[in-house]
Amino acid sequence: MARRITDLDQLTDSADVLLCDVWGVIHNGVNPFPLSVEALKAARQRGQTVVLITNSPRPADGVIRQFETIGVDPDCWDDIVTSGDVTRQLVKEAPRALYFLGPDRDLSLVDGLDVDLVDPDAAAAILCTGLFDDEVESEEDYRSLLEGFRARGLPFICANPDRMVERGDRLVPCAGALADLYVELGGETRIAGKPHAPIYREAMARARAIRGSADQARTLAIGDGVHTDIRGALDNGIEALFIARGIHASHYLNGRSTDGARLEAFLSEEGVAPAYWMEWLA
Known part of the structure; x- marks a missing residue:
């Protein structure tokens, strides 16, 4: 105990x-x-x-x-x-053409990295920092998009493994919830944050x-x-x-x-x- x-x-x-x-x-x-x-x-x-x-x-x-x-x-x-910080190494090792899934405030994650942020149809991998609008959306809103990525065998790089966090007095979903859904669909995830060893x-x-x-x-x-x-x-x-x-x-x-x-x-x-x-x- x-x-x-x-x-x-x-x-x-x-x-x-x-x-x-x-x-x-x-x-x-x-x-x-x-x-x-x-x-x-x-x-x-x-x-x-x-x-x-x-x-x-x-x-x-x-x-x-x-x-x-x-x-x-x-x-x-x-x-x-x-x-x-530790996800940047995963991005360096990933295909160059990335679909960025997350709010614009997180774009600093790729500052200085040799990547191209592209539309979903042109992507060779997904870089996810969260939902576009975690105030109103849930992971289920992304099921169809993720099913399409899974059908193409794209790796899903998750920059925030948390499934949810408190914001004030509410719980809001995070990128980890989308990573869980991608795994449920049979997709490959790459994660360096907690609970994984790199961080x-x-x-x-x-x-x-x-x-x-x-x-x-x-x-x-x-x-x-x-x-x-x-x-x-x-x-x-x-x-x-x-x-x-x-x-x-x-x-x-x-x-x-x-x-x-x-x-x-x-x-x-x-x-x-x-x-x-x-x-x-x-």
Whole structure:
């Protein structure tokens, strides 16, 4: 069973490096979570290294600009690794003619890369950062388009493996939901973000560059997504802290607090075993 903790400083002696999720842990896309920000600032002051590890499809500078817009204190992190950062390598290895599936705000993902963004009929691969309009659309709106790509055997590069995220008080679908649908249709996906290994290798390399050395046995991953943050950490040999009041809260929330037994049942059903859990990062 996961051990419940109430303060991140309870784990100071067991972790030198914190790999912390962003969306759902530090902010909800609209507002930062002050307690989480202060917890990470305090961890850095105690000598721990904080590398933010996010499935944002944008390179890190785009995440920093969002932080500036919504007011996330830059003192809460040492470095940032995004799914967009590691996906750029997949794009370099892919066919040049790409159909870009996602909002225009994510086009910075291909800045400086030798690619041609083409219409669906001319594409040799798909690069997906999300839905065109996640405020009103769902993955089912794309079934016919994806069926056409699958019939042609095109690879689907997913720059954001998250299936959904909180935006304010709502859940909105992400590129991972489209990737799941493409797999359901029999298509090939290529993914480098959480829960896959490339983003963890890059995050640990960044931590080692900062500290001089970093041991995965003394690293803690923090996140609210069982399919990405928790499964990814465990699959890559990293201990995990589950933040309960995130995207899965409806499964075990009892009034204003988490029902511990229901939480344990949920984690068991999902086949993950984080070492720790807490309501909010604090």
